[in-house]
Amino acid sequence: MSKNFQARVITNSALNSKIYLLEIAPLEETTVPSPGQFYMIQPDSSFDPLLKRPFSYLRKKANRIQFLYAIRGKGTGLMKNFPQGKIINMTGPFGNGYPVHNDNRIPLLIAGGTGIASILSLYCELNKKYLIYGAKTRDELVLIDEIEKSGGEFFICTNDCSYGKKGMVDELLRDFISSHQDIISSVVIYACGPKPMLKSISKIASENNIKGFASLEENMACGFGACLGCAVKTKKGYQRVCKEGTVFPFAEIVW
Template sequence: MEVIDNREITDNVFILRLELTENALKPEPGQFYLLRPDSGYDPLLGRPFSAFRWNNDWIEFLIRKTGRGTALLSTFRPGDHIRILGPLGRSFPPHSPHKTPVVLAGGIGMASVYSLTLKHKAEHIFIYGAKSATELLLTEDIRPRVRELYLCTDDGSMGFQGNVVEFFTEFLKKTSSHSIVVYACGPEKMTKSLMEILKKYNIESYLSLEERMACGLGACMGCAKDTKTGMKRVCMEGPVFNIEEL
């Protein structure tokens, strides 16, 4: 697909916008795509990225430069072409009208859960955390799309001083656990801590797991995750899991 725009928003994060062809399938919140250069085989395997924003004409990916593959994608310019495979994986399910959706995003995990606000504007309580204020991305884009936005930073440079899970623990002291449904994505450490709280209070929850993927199609088993019912492939049975499965 053709690159429409490639915009750097911090020193190591950029938004890649690709043209969507007329017959292209549109993603659902939480699904991902495999991206790699249109020519050559270096890198050989596509890199998985959550669908961030889209409309009928284009799709965007929020990408952090973490290695050779993502650094290469950051160099693409309008008119260049990228191979794209997707949408792949299981998406976030819609929430019950009787429950308030609460979104928890840690770091670049925001890319996966932001798309929940595209369909249901001004319904979500959005809790977003990063190490410092400079790593909180696109907060002014999020704010008008959600009912409430709470920001957290480890160093206290913006919002609540502490991480997303610590803020959520305080949030639960004033909220009925049975009146909310949680959607979350973030680093593994955050997810593990969050799962303990969600299970303790028996909160309906859906987590998008961050795992390294190779083929993205379920063949290599490189992203297999141990669940209550055996090993599950994050790229196929996930990346979104009901907490009752984990």
């Protein structure tokens, strides 16, 4: 069940020049989120900026929730100044989360940029798993230590070759497919990142007959299905990213 609640800022620190890690403690009992779900966070209680912002949670601990956010505009610009102890307004958790199958399917997770927050919420909960993670430069890759510790097999790339392989995650996906032919028929992809990346991955997946899911992002005012602002085109017509999504099967999305 989703709630409108207040939370205390526990830590709010820069992981690099653009990406911050925020940890909050809700002041009341809230629903435990499932991987891929998100919360709306109010950057400021004045009316400018007006709306709360959606953020996938990264990790949940006992009464603590962590988020990753990149400094993009006015809202995140204010968030980076949240001092420890500040009381903030939030709502959530929202969204359908990643469908996890308790069968023999092998999860391949793919993250681009800050899509890693949503992807890691799932990655940490899986056993046998693969991860492809890419960012523009080394500076924008975060939580590599955590990924190393969590036991799966992972592949990292940067556009400028400053870390891992040079290139984009879709190239790594093609490499993965050719080098893992023995298991590829059991693989299911979970992906989060920029739309062009998701589109490209979905195309490669379809060409190789691999099923998968993408967590989408859209501007939204409410987060709980009322504003209809976050509509995306799907084969079932417009659907709300916040409610029917954020996670959609590749085959349903009209790119």
